[in-house]
Amino acid sequence: MSQIPEPKMFPDIQSLATTDINDNPLAIALYQAIEYAPMGIAIFNQDMQYLAVSHKWLEIYKLTKDIIGKSHYEIFPDVPEKWKQIHQKCLAGANAHNNADYFPRADGSGEWVNWSIRPWHLATGEVGGIMIFSENITQRKQTEEDLRESNTLLRSILNSTPDYIVVKDVQGQYVTLNSNAANFMGRAVEEIIGKNDFELMPLEVARKYTIQDQQIITTGINTTDEEYLCSADGQINGTFRTTKTPWQDTDGNILGVIALASDISDRKQAEEDLRHSNTLIRSVLDSTPDFIFVKDCQGRYVTVNTEMANFLGKSIDEIVGKDDTEIFSSDVVSEIRAKDHEIMTTGKTEIFEEDVSFGTVKTTFLTTKAPWRDAQGNILGLIGITRNISDRKQTEEDLRESNTLLRSILESTPDFIVVKDCQGRHVALNSNLANLIGKPIEDIIGKVDTEILPLDFGQKIMAQDRHIMTTGNTKTFEEDISSGGINGTFLTTKAPWRDHQGNIIGLIGITRNISDRKQAELALQKK
The missing domain is CATH 3.30.450.20 (PAS domain)
Known part of the structure; x- marks a missing residue:
């Protein structure tokens, strides 16, 4: 049996660099540790010549393996003077580091790097050269920036x-x-x-x-x-x-x-007055939570919210997988299925009233039905939001569907939502607002109000928006509109849109049609 040679211990990195490492397992392990390190590592002598590098270093700086023994300044002839000064300080025994340093590229791009430079010493204690550790953190920095922007927009909307x-x-x-x-x-x-x-x-x-x-x-x-x-x-x-x-x-x-x-103080007061007047308007102002459901192309329920399940007197599991013939009475099923087929065939969103009977109780609902689409735009079924308009209650439901499903549900809200930049140009809006204006969303994005609405009406809106963005204050107001085919009474909330540093970069508007409620209040006043 051959005797295993005892590992030789080297006094310094320079010795490792000039010795046949095949004779020393420790040297092999050290070189492989450097070579396969998950970050960029380069070891230099006093003349800034490469002694060892990791694969990651070669990958980061797009280098080949034949750089050992060559000068760093030969490989990178355009090294800025400030970096040469840092190298010299570290060759003199200093340490240097930066947790997030931005490096611009010649092509206009740039990278964020976490770097550290430390001297290494000979057995005599003298500095033999330096070690540079480098990690590209551009993706992490971009993720952090995206998160800040997302949180800022979320807070602005809230x-x-x-x-x-x-x-x-x-x-x-x-x-x-x-x-x-x-x-x-x-x-x-x-x-x-x-x-x-x-x-x-x-x-x-x-x-x-x-x-x-x-x-x-x-x-x-x-x-x-x-x-x-x-x-x-x-x-x-x-x-x-x-x-x-x-x-x-x-x-x-x-x-x-x-x-x-x-x-809901104002609404509750109105309800109290309506009870005393004993009029049919009570059913409009009384509110109940919305019912939300999703069906596939065969009309089977994919999911429903608990409010709808409770209203139907069933658990969610008892509804999912069934169609309307297994849940509703036969006299209403044909009408429901006809409307569902129309939505899925045309791909259009519709808002309509419908009467649904359960036993001797007949209830009127305001229903919004919209196509449910996948990420490619293919229709998978439909989404419905049903509100009991006897109560006119605002409801909030927490739906945890995929991003595509969530976007479709948001698109089915009866409210009108818009985001504009500081120049008044439309950055985003929902399809309800586009339908109200009478133009496709693509024809509205990038335009100001005077380009898509009658001139005097557009100028009025832009003046309101400038006031919000100038003062930085949120404003909620009612207004009667009769212009450009838009008629009714609306409750509007406008608020500044801010970036993560608090700078105002535009405006967010949420508008609700309250014509029915105002008509109810007017009828009450006449009594």
Whole structure:
């Protein structure tokens, strides 16, 4: 049996570079460790000649393996003077590093790099050269920037709604909230984050909210209530419709509570007046949660929300996979199926009223039906949102479908949504607004209001928008419109669109047609 030679220990990297490494397993391991390191590594002598490099270094700088022994400045003749100075400092014994350094390329592109330079020493203690460690972090930096932009746009959209939105963790501490909720509590958003209700509200109010939140976290069941809400000083501040739902991660674990509160004080007062007048208008102002469903091309239910399941008196599992003939009475099925076939055949969204009977009870619904499409635009079925227009309640449902399904559901909302830049050009809008204007979305993007609406009407809107973007304030207002084929009374909220640094880069507008409600109020006043 041959005797295994004892490994030779080398006093320094220079010795490793000039010795036959095949005689030393340690040298082989060290060279392979450098060669296959997951980051760019290059080792130089005092003359900045390459002694060793990793594959990653060659890959990052698009080099070949025949650079060993060559000067770094020969390989990169355009090395800036500042880098030569850094190299010399490190060759003199200094360390240098930068966690995120931007390197522009000659072609106009650039890369973010995390780099570190350290000297290596001979056995005598003298500096034998330097080691450069380099990691390309461009993708990470881009991901961070994309996340900041996404969060900024999300906050801008949240702050453009008149509702109050808060998110708490399982300990009851506020994770985030919109500016409306912060204003309601009489504090800045930053003063609320990280605190719980006991630190912000009177004891009895905090105890009430904590009990409600813990019930959501424990049961995992959504709740929707009409209630009086108290501000931070304990004063009742109106009647609100509050929806609380568990905040879950992608695995379904409950992380806390999401709460959305809509101020329905005015509507509740109108309902009270309508009850005293005993008129049919009561059915318009009374509100119930929306019912949401998805069907495939054969008319089978793919999914439904719990509100619809509860209304039908069935569980979701009892509905999924069935068609309307197995759920509704025969006298309404033919009409429903005819409308569904029309939507899936034409590919058009329709909003219409329909009467559905359950036993002796007849209810009128306002239904929006739209084609359900995949990422390529192929029609897979239809999506329906049904609202009980006896109550006119605003509903919030948490649908966790794919991005394509979610986009289709958003497109079926009856509200009109628009985003404009600082020049008033349309950046984005939903199909409902495009349909209201009477033009395809592609014909509106990039244009200002005076190019797509009557001149005087367009100038009026642009003046309103400039005021919002100049003051930076959110504004909610009602307006009667009769121009360019658009007629009715609308409730509009306009808010500045800001980038992640807080700079105003445009405007977000959400408009709702409240003509029916205003007509109801007018009829009441005449009595």
